[in-house]
Amino acid sequence: MISQKEKLTLSKDILLSILRAVIQLTIVGYVLKYLFQVNNVVLTALMSFFIVVNAAWNAHKRNPHPIKSYWNSLFAIFISTYVTMGVLVLSGAIKFIPSQVIPISGMIASNSMVAIGLCYRHLFSKFQDQRQQVLEKLALGAPIKLASLPILRESIKTAMQPTIDSAKTVGLVSLPGMMSGLIFAGVDPVHAIKYQIMVTFMLLSTTSLGSIIAGYLAYKHYFNSHLQLIDTTKKEEA
Structure with missing residues (x-):
């Protein structure tokens, strides 16, 4: 209404x-x-990968740049998800069973997807706003990475900021989903908090890895093969 x-x-x-x-x-x-x-290992792994593929597709669609690669998003989410998942499984924090791996895969991949989407949008906005500064750096002989570095760093920080803010206020402002769910299920709050601490660390891990990998892959699409800055405004209008 x-x-x-x-x-x-x-x-x-x-x-x-x-x-x-x-x-x-x-x-x-x-x-x-x-x-x-x-409770099949192969089916569990396939379901987890299906979640990653879908998360990558949604992150890819959130990139406003006219020249973009789905494989960049898939690679970033794949690495951030399975590095974090690998640490959790190898450390014994979770077991490789469907009831634990699939929900955790969804939590990790979805947060990585959101962070990467924020990184993409901030990159696009800043390359338009700071186009002249980048052109001046290139004219003075700076390589594309050096010319893009301030934009890249700011984009990664912006992508990670919601997760960092959430970690700062967890328990004081919000009682997150996993902790609340366990408490609703009758689990001792102190035990539930241990799981929530694990979730907080894993989300910081996946958003940092995902946004850094995606950012360092995506910024190169703002330059052509001659290392010249592409005018995304004209391409967007076209």
């Missing part, structure tokens, strides 16, 4: 997202029920 009254043009998106959420969650519920019963 607010969307219609204020002409936000969000009504269609809201209804579609609700419909998709209901359908997707219903299907996933039955799929997870089957996977938990079967």
